Amino acid sequence: MKYHFNEIETKWQKFWAENQTFKAKNNSDKPKYYVLDMFPYPSGAGLHVGHPLGYIASDIYARYKRHKGFNVLHPQGYDSFGLPAEQYAIQTGQHPAITTEENIKTYRRQLDQIGFSFDWSREVRTSDPNYYKWTQWIFIQLFESYYCKDTDQARPISELVEVFLVEGNSRINAACDDDVEVFSAQDWNNFSSEKQQEILLQYRLTYLAETEVNWCPALGTVLANDEIVNGVSERGGHPVVRKKMTQWSMRISAYAERLLQGLETIDWTESLKETQRNWIGKSVGASVKFNVISTEQSNEKSHSINVFTTRPDTIFGTSFMTLAPEHELVSIITTLEQKSDVDAYIEATAKRSERDRMADVKTISGAFTGAYAEHPFTKEPIPIWIGDYVLAGYGTGAVMSVPCGDQRDYDFAKHFGIEIPNIFEGVDISEEAFADKEKTVIANSDFLNGINYKEATKKVIEGLEQLGQGEGKTNYRLRDAVFSRQRYWGEPFPVYYVNGMPQMIDAKHLPIKLPEVEKYLPTETGEPPLGNATVWAWDVKQCSVVSNQLIDNETVFPLELNTMPGWAGSSQYFNRYMDPHNNEEIFSQESINYWQQVDLYIGGSEHATGHLLYSRFWQKFMFDKGLVPVDEFAKKLINQGMILGTSAIAHRINGGYYDYAGEFNEDLDVHFENIFNEDFTNRIVSWDLLEGKLIEEAIAGEKYKLTNVFRKSDVEEFFDGSQFDVEKITFTTSKIRVPVEDIDLKNHIILEKFTESYSDELYNSDLFKSNGVFTVSREVEKMSKRWANVVNPEDICNDYGADSLRLYEMFLGPLEQYKPWNTAGITGVHSFLKKLWKLYVGENGLNVNDAAPTKDNLKTLHKTIKKVEEDIESFSFNTSVSTFMIAVNELTAQKSTSKDILEPLLVVISPYAPHIAEELWSQLGHSESISTAELPQFDAGHLVESTKNYPISFNGKMRFTLELSLDMNKDEIEAAVLSNEKTKEQLQGREPKKVIVVPGKIVNIVG
């Protein structure tokens, strides 16, 4: 009987689905274990072999944990709101729900084919109203909460109102907007209702505010900081501009410190934690108030500039101040004489895009405002400058410039000829600033002279506090997250407006369903796509909804037309899996108390500052609300590395040469022959050959025979076999990616295989219109449809089977590592499976019998159990696969047929190759799924050896091995080794100076 993997795999996938083998219960005598994958966005392109890598690893772990006696939760779902479906809708008019549904079907088919042990009964989709009902619900909870810094937790906004009623807000210590005014109880009671709401909005954890946002005109929406890469949108690479807009924001900054501290309690990779730490960007220092010295323009009202500094100890080195060009005081304090300079500079910087500013950090520019500030201690005047090296968005948008201690201030001072006082003892600052805090000894600084950074910082802060000119302060880089998107395919907000103030629609009316629209673009008046909706597909008993408006008691209120961003739905899905069908609560307390948190989370590192930060924020909020028992949602997290694709790249070389008549011809494509002694006739040499070593050799003056040099305009006519001097040939090259599947193993593209369906650029290029076969070079890069280098797991499953795919993806290398895919290598694991099959099933049926296992059999089995268990626990799945191969090779050589060996071996292999394991398991006479079997116990007794093959080294170099009993002590071993013939041969009569014997390990003779 042969190994018919297709039949076997279909059979068991069906069995698992019909028997709900992997359905998890919310209670059990067994300990619980929750293994989670980051759920996919179902894109139109379907899965490629890179996607399932993490799913395979987590599936192996989940199956392993079941064998170890755990009640395992291993769910899967879809992050199904998002831009691509909407963009497709804009182009085709197809409703995003329809394309999303189709894509999910494809994903599900592909996932099922790989044999995952997901509990599909718990599937969630973020675009499902029964799911996003709870996303909206959390939004309402955030709106109804503020962050109390005294208790360090979120608390109901109603508590705040109670305090305002009796004593105003002067004693409130809460996370809020910077510009909250101070008011008394009396003030509060006299405020209009709108004014009160406005104030409360400044405290809420989700709030509406006019903020400068990242506006992406091409996408027609705002983007969060983490959705922008190198100044352009992450999706599509469109330019992004700063724009003031009224938007919903999440007050994640309130949680900055807890998000930072929480990292210490979770087992995530160091690099990922470091990325989050950088993003949170905590810096400890002081805020200092510099009073502006009154001038004619500003003497009516005294102004002051607040700065944040991490080096208060250097305050006596301040020789100027710098404001961001956008700083609100600039226009107020600038003197008449300097006004034209300053205005010109502001205009010039405003013209520069974010990207230009980022690209050009070397150029020093700025302007003097003509105004001066007063040094808080010396009372000396300090000139106030503006410069675009100071960012409006960080700190206060103003700095005290200490050129001797900060390189940017130093460069600025040098450039504009500002004095650079030295306040460091024994340091030369004639060339550059001195920024080493640890080595700092302060000088020329009044009461700070002779002390170090730490002490000086303390003293300055004390001094500032006495003067009322500043205080110790911690600053975070983490900004509040913009939560509004001008998009259709996202969660609608449960919000309507009364006199311009946002109101929550009562939670009992949730979900607020996404309305149907005619078109998915913004309205003619520039409103988001939801503005196109005439009838909202939701029905509220007390209020009806018509034309984007909520009508309550015949009063008409406008609805919020923005939708929530992509990360809204993914910020709590992991908890929803615990109780996915609950319509009364987001999840029952019973279920969350049982499953607690994710024990193992596997996904890509690209979510480090997005999903993984926002989810931690929501989890902490839910913890404060008493909804979840732990404030970190994932105990352990592993980032799987990317599987890279190998793109095939044909290189087109456009060249010019001097012909016989000495005339220069540039309208040529050039093909080489005799490079590296290969025949390149009708082929084109690769980029590497030309760019690298070869072109250098060529330039050195060697002659190359060029063949097939043909004119682009007339491919039929070519020069053949002529000698050209390559010194006179110039080249430009261009790359063309070729679909990988149309290249043979020798890297040849066969022209006959070309069809119109390939890219026009490729098909129409002269290169491919000529006769023959072309070589291409390979380049390893991200697997993507765009690069024509994707490998579909369905093809692999059809050709080699899901078990081969699973084993091979693991065998490729360590999970976290980036590694290239190479389909050719899969034959290794595939033939392993065939050997495994042959070990159990011979030509005439089962090979397994009740024969007693030999000592060797037991040794092989138990060392396999030990190694594989260790490997899985340490997530080195690649070495397990090698271990299986060794085990099967050994047992085959031992001609093992013993059921006592082969049956437990199947259980060890089954997490990796579950289909073949199930099939053989059932052939061995079991009616229950192998997933219910217990993992065999490792017995160290079977690995005990009586002898050891000692490596015998001379001066650290291994020369031969010697089999000796493990009972022998050091002296006995030494005697045995020294009396050995080979030892004498090595020593050639010399006396060994020293003999190192490590019993059970090694012998080293120093001579």
Next chain:
RNA sequence: GCUGAAGUGGUGGAAUUGGUAGACACGUUGGACUUAAAAUCCAAUGUCCAUUAGGACGUACGGGUUCAAGUCCCGUCUUCAGUACCA
């Protein structure tokens, strides 16, 4: 610049606390089987020298510690990822 990770055969990668470097595969070469191919099996395969026996060199580079270093220490280089006028 800063932070993090890494650098081992032709390729992917092994090597638990310093103790036989290159497990396990891919690829390549040779052989068996076959009319042939596929499949399967066997052998060889780090580099160099040597007919063999064997030897020299080898884990990015330069030092060091040690009986012994891919592994530990110091310095340098390179690659990848993240981040960046963050005051």
